Amino acid sequence: MEGGRLGKGERYLILNLKGYADSFSEASLRLAGYAREAAIETGANVIVCPPEPWIQMVSDAGAVTFAQHADPYGAGATTGFSSLSMLRAAGATGLLINHSEHQLRLSEIEFLVEGARREGMVSVLCADTVRTVVAASVLQPDMVAIEPPELIGKGISVSKARPEVITDSVRAIRKVSGDVVIIAGAGISTPEDVRRAVELGAEGALVASAVVKSERQRELVVAMAEALQR
Amino acid sequence: MEGGRLGKGERYLILNLKGYADSFSEASLRLAGYAREAAIETGANVIVCPPEPWIQMVSDAGAVTFAQHADPYGAGATTGFSSLSMLRAAGATGLLINHSEHQLRLSEIEFLVEGARREGMVSVLCADTVRTVVAASVLQPDMVAIEPPELIGKGISVSKARPEVITDSVRAIRKVSGDVVIIAGAGISTPEDVRRAVELGAEGALVASAVVKSERQRELVVAMAEALQR
Amino acid sequence: MEGGRLGKGERYLILNLKGYADSFSEASLRLAGYAREAAIETGANVIVCPPEPWIQMVSDAGAVTFAQHADPYGAGATTGFSSLSMLRAAGATGLLINHSEHQLRLSEIEFLVEGARREGMVSVLCADTVRTVVAASVLQPDMVAIEPPELIGKGISVSKARPEVITDSVRAIRKVSGDVVIIAGAGISTPEDVRRAVELGAEGALVASAVVKSERQRELVVAMAEALQR
Amino acid sequence: MEGGRLGKGERYLILNLKGYADSFSEASLRLAGYAREAAIETGANVIVCPPEPWIQMVSDAGAVTFAQHADPYGAGATTGFSSLSMLRAAGATGLLINHSEHQLRLSEIEFLVEGARREGMVSVLCADTVRTVVAASVLQPDMVAIEPPELIGKGISVSKARPEVITDSVRAIRKVSGDVVIIAGAGISTPEDVRRAVELGAEGALVASAVVKSERQRELVVAMAEALQR
Numbered sequence: 001m002e003g004g005r006l007g008k009g010e011r012y013l014i015l016n017l018k019g020y021a022d023s024f025s026e027a028s029l030r031l032a033g034y035a036r037e038a039a040i041e042t043g044a045n046v047i048v049c050p051p052e053p054w055i056q057m058v059s060d061a062g063a064v065t066f067a068q069h070a071d072p073y074g075a076g077a078t079t080g081f082s083s084l085s086m087l088r089a090a091g092a093t094g095l096l097i098n099h100s101e102h103q104l105r106l107s108e109i110e111f112l113v114e115g116a117r118r119e120g121m122v123s124v125l126c127a128d129t130v131r132t133v134v135a136a137s138v139l140q141p142d143m144v145a146i147e148p149p150e151l152i153g154k155g156i157s158v159s160k161a162r163p164e165v166i167t168d169s170v171r172a173i174r175k176v177s178g179d180v181v182i183i184a185g186a187g188i189s190t191p192e193d194v195r196r197a198v199e200l201g202a203e204g205a206l207v208a209s210a211v212v213k214s215e216r217q218r219e220l221v222v223a224m225a226e227a228l229q230r
Numbered sequence: 231m232e233g234g235r236l237g238k239g240e241r242y243l244i245l246n247l248k249g250y251a252d253s254f255s256e257a258s259l260r261l262a263g264y265a266r267e268a269a270i271e272t273g274a275n276v277i278v279c280p281p282e283p284w285i286q287m288v289s290d291a292g293a294v295t296f297a298q299h300a301d302p303y304g305a306g307a308t309t310g311f312s313s314l315s316m317l318r319a320a321g322a323t324g325l326l327i328n329h330s331e332h333q334l335r336l337s338e339i340e341f342l343v344e345g346a347r348r349e350g351m352v353s354v355l356c357a358d359t360v361r362t363v364v365a366a367s368v369l370q371p372d373m374v375a376i377e378p379p380e381l382i383g384k385g386i387s388v389s390k391a392r393p394e395v396i397t398d399s400v401r402a403i404r405k406v407s408g409d410v411v412i413i414a415g416a417g418i419s420t421p422e423d424v425r426r427a428v429e430l431g432a433e434g435a436l437v438a439s440a441v442v443k444s445e446r447q448r449e450l451v452v453a454m455a456e457a458l459q460r
Numbered sequence: 461m462e463g464g465r466l467g468k469g470e471r472y473l474i475l476n477l478k479g480y481a482d483s484f485s486e487a488s489l490r491l492a493g494y495a496r497e498a499a500i501e502t503g504a505n506v507i508v509c510p511p512e513p514w515i516q517m518v519s520d521a522g523a524v525t526f527a528q529h530a531d532p533y534g535a536g537a538t539t540g541f542s543s544l545s546m547l548r549a550a551g552a553t554g555l556l557i558n559h560s561e562h563q564l565r566l567s568e569i570e571f572l573v574e575g576a577r578r579e580g581m582v583s584v585l586c587a588d589t590v591r592t593v594v595a596a597s598v599l600q601p602d603m604v605a606i607e608p609p610e611l612i613g614k615g616i617s618v619s620k621a622r623p624e625v626i627t628d629s630v631r632a633i634r635k636v637s638g639d640v641v642i643i644a645g646a647g648i649s650t651p652e653d654v655r656r657a658v659e660l661g662a663e664g665a666l667v668a669s670a671v672v673k674s675e676r677q678r679e680l681v682v683a684m685a686e687a688l689q690r
Numbered sequence: 691m692e693g694g695r696l697g698k699g700e701r702y703l704i705l706n707l708k709g710y711a712d713s714f715s716e717a718s719l720r721l722a723g724y725a726r727e728a729a730i731e732t733g734a735n736v737i738v739c740p741p742e743p744w745i746q747m748v749s750d751a752g753a754v755t756f757a758q759h760a761d762p763y764g765a766g767a768t769t770g771f772s773s774l775s776m777l778r779a780a781g782a783t784g785l786l787i788n789h790s791e792h793q794l795r796l797s798e799i800e801f802l803v804e805g806a807r808r809e810g811m812v813s814v815l816c817a818d819t820v821r822t823v824v825a826a827s828v829l830q831p832d833m834v835a836i837e838p839p840e841l842i843g844k845g846i847s848v849s850k851a852r853p854e855v856i857t858d859s860v861r862a863i864r865k866v867s868g869d870v871v872i873i874a875g876a877g878i879s880t881p882e883d884v885r886r887a888v889e890l891g892a893e894g895a896l897v898a899s900a901v902v903k904s905e906r907q908r909e910l911v912v913a914m915a916e917a918l919q920r
Contacts (some may be wrong), residue, residue, distance in 0.1 A: 540759025
């Protein structure tokens with residue numbers, strides 16, 4: 001999986017470990033292991049977005065690793081900021097851009113989408129309404145994730161509570177982009193939610209607390225990856 | 231060396247590796263090794279601030295490791311942000327706060343200084359004029375670094391070109407804080423600059439490009455650490 | 461001229477007075493007078509964007525008045541921020557959004573475009589590349605202004621130096637929006653520049669320093685308005 | 691009343707009209723009238739901070755007028771930002787800096803305090819804890835306002851609920867500055883609160899919703915101004 005060259009018909013499960021204490025250090029590594037196993041068992045692409053200090057470790061462990069964010073600067077005298085090339089050097093092969101918890105200016109988004117293309121990294125551009133997700137698609141990222149803020153971390157299923165957010169988005173996105181990968185980015189708590197999202201037209205799911213806070217992480221990751229592939 | 235418990239009469243050399251491509255991955259690790267050796271050879275505290283993805287690696291290699299920045303949030307649903315506890319878990323035992331390249335709000339600075347104290351991390355609060363460095367000292371960080379922006383990365387020696395910035399700062403800081411460690415935070419390129427800074431009243435130096443861009447990193451780090459101790 | 465109801469075939473000259481000292485107080489009022497006269501003489505829409513403290517005065521003087529910016533908050537306990545309803549109450553009937561000197565997050569842009577629609581204000585959404593101006597058009601503002609940053613305030617004519625920025629933008633915008641008004645937003649210094657921009661497909665021009673710094677403001681504004689109408 | 695030349699023993703009532711719809715246009719003007727009358731009747735300094743679009747109007751009406759905020763830029767190509775000189779030209783003779791609803795970086799605060807001094811404007815620097823208000827005092831603004839965020843707009847009296855916030859602040863501030871004017875900046879709802887704040891060592895009060903939302907604005911402003919003077 002490389003930026004600009006995502007395979008046709010592929011499915012993606014993206015695990016955003018956020019900044020939870022439950023995601024620190026060994027916890028990231030453990031989830032990376034489950035992700036790798038789920039990918040092998042199901043054939044789905046299972047991607048881990050660890051907190052930044054563990055990108056190298058998760059990548060070294062063999063999981064497909066994306067950054068949760070990049071700063072819109074190049075490498076250089078930028079104390080405490082993380083450029084695309086820095087994250088690439090640490091092993092990230094893609095990144096989330098404009099997550100609802102870390103929003104960016106329009107020009108910064110374009111900088112990062114273009115930069116990711118140049119670095120060969122997969123860009124996953126997040127947006128939170130039908131209109132902004134279509135605007136995001138115009139910028140030609142590899143993937144767009146639609147994440148209605150009212151659903152994030154709430155345990156409300158996007159595919160049950162507001163299926164039209166996905167179907168409307170898919171229809172509207174396809175008018176401006178035939179090939180951007182569409183990810184259901186909020187309200188995914190169960191394998192059933194994943195399955196429904198795919199039925200509604202999504203090609204993947206972005207999951208966070210449901211997996212991080214689960215007591216049966218391995219089972220859940222595998223079941224979600226399986227639900228994607230059916 | 232622990233937050234709130236810095237030894238009397240200690241001296242500190244802080245290496246800020248910034249976001250330079252020359253600081254990525256193995257380069258951070260190599261500098262961490264030189265830092266460790268210089269500390270052992272000279273008795274000075276030599277601290278490495280690597281780019282965030284390599285904090286864990288540098289810390290595991292046995293160097294005293296500080297973060298270049300922390301975000302003013304706690305652990306949680308904070309995608310792409312780095313809390314103090316996250317950086318602590320990765321091995322950082324201290325951090326730079328409000329570096330001139332990554333400036334913060336007054337209330338965020340207080341949040342981080344207080345938070346560092348609670349986490350047992352050493353806080354190095356940067357400011358760029360005599361007045362702001364005194365204001366910074368009032369917040370009771372463990373260290374204050376004075377970094378006049380016109381000197382940063384310019385190869386102009388703070389101790390030669392503007393020695394009064396250090397002497398005035400030291401005098402003014404001591405009126406509000408008897409024990410904050412005072413670091414010369416810009417315009418340090420040579421061991422001679424370090425020696426002069428100490429003569430002028432500083433107890434340490436914060437160095438970046440001079441070391442990162444040097445072709446003789448090991449020699450320079452050792453010579454600077456020696457200059458501190460004399 | 462009202463948000464959402466711009467007349468077909470209308471042309472627009474938008475004068476952005478920025479924060480120049482030459483735009484303060486009476487200077488804004490004087491330009492407002494020229495704008496009114498130029499509108500009457502030529503039939504073009506001539507719009508003045510004064511510094512915020514003089515919106516009420518310029519509006520009271522009878523000029524069509526737009527704000528240079530609005531903050532993405534509603535009315536309330538928002539000290540020092542300016543909501544759409546505040547600017548509306550002061551007499552602004554439209555506003556610039558995301559000017560290159562005052563850039564906004566994607567979600568803030570959507571908030572303001574939607575809010576302007578509800579308040580009956582004309583939204584002029586600025587963007588600086590072909591791709592972002594098309595993404596901007598998807599959000600359905602009343603107008604989009606394309607302002608390549610390398611041309612702003614440089615005295616380089618967008619229509620001469622880089623006519624393809626306008627023609628490519630017009631072509632790409634029309635694929636996603638049939639009715640958004642397209643404004644040439646940088647590199648306009650002379651009436652000739654205005655005329656060329658219209659020939660290339662723009663329906664208006666956004667001008668700043670060329671007018672503010674002119675010693676013959678009245679003549680220039682009238683000549684630009686005339687160039688629009690031909 | 692001029693920046694750097696506040697009279698000894700003077701008392702100040704500062705009315706922050708915020709961005710409330712109840713403060714727009716004529717409402718600002720009406721409050722400006724009450725402020726003027728209260729100043730004449732009581733001898734106290736009564737200052738009005740209107741929303742930015744009405745600074746000129748309030749100042750023209752003869753009230754002492756402060757801005758709620760200034761942006762840390764000079765006059766120039768700064769679309770939608772408000773410099774000190776712009777606000778001065780509109781009639782503001784002082785300004786709030788770093789209000790809890792509009793917080794600034796440490797270096798921006800210093801820029802504005804220094805700039806206000808040069809422009810002859812009165813600087814009122816807000817901070818929200820004992821420690822930050824002392825740090826703020828080191829920067830030598832004309833006034834510091836202490837505003838514990840848990841009291842803002844809550845109707846809880848700072849002088850009753852947490853009198854130690856004022857007394858501790860006064861004591862700590864006086865160690866670093868003999869002449870900065872100390873303002874009680876939150877939790878002031880009644881004339882009695884004002885009287886208590888003065889007894890505890892404050893020399894003025896910053897009031898917002900209590901006055902803006904009052905149905906007897908004139909009476910309340912006069913009674914608060916009287917309470918100051920006793």
